[in-house]
Amino acid sequence: MRAAKTFVSAPFLPPFAVAPFALCRERTHQGDGQPSPQEKTRMHTQxxxxxxxxxxSSRKIGGKTVSYxxxxxxxxxxxxxxxxxxxxxSLAELKKLRRRCPETMRCTYFYALxxxxxxxxxxIHVAEADHFKQFVRLIARAGIDI
Known part of the structure; x- marks a missing residue:
């Protein structure tokens, strides 16, 4: 059970005096829902x-996540x-297709990430190649994990 908060006034203040401070949540701009400058500084930074x-994760902080x-x-x-x-x-899907249907000599191919x-x-092409193996090596060399 919580005890009720009571305010004790100082001996030199009259009993009807109100403390000059208020809680940060009460300090809004005329009830429009905007937080006060004090409350803005207390917001979470995580x-x-x-x-x-x-x-x-720390790799996402400060930059947009990139989906390839x-x-x-x-x-x-x-x-x-x-x-x-x-x-x-994903690269696994492409490898699965290339196992079933390898490149043929009668077609030209273009791979782009x-x-x-x-x-x-x-x-926006990050990597591009004309052959499958060349494309896979290029992605591995760039250190991109798909």
Whole structure:
């Protein structure tokens, strides 16, 4: 059971005098919900992931997280058709496809690792190559974990 808080006034103050300070939560701008400058300085400074309610890792602090997409364009040689573009979210998915369907000599391939799109909705290429093994080595050399 909690004890009720009582305010004891100083002997030289009249009994009706109110303390000149208030709690920070009471100091808002005319009830508009904006915190006072004192309350702003007391806010939490630890980054917390709201979905999991866990502290974020240190590698995410100060920068945006980058989600990569692997794009593979496949086109038959000497063809006027548009190339077929496949999209993968992980390198394991691409390796699984290449085990089932290896590259053929009658097609040309283009592999690109995209970190997103720009304002004109063009992919931003982090790494690109014409052959699968070359592409995998390039990603490993760059130290990117997909």
């Amino acid at each position: 980054n917390v992931n709201v979905k999991t309610a866990a502290p974020e 997409t692997i794009l593979v364009a496949e086109q038959k040689k000497n063809s006027a058709e548009e190339p077929d573009v496949l999209e993968f979210s 995209s970190s997103g799109v720009d304002k004109q909705f063009r992919h």
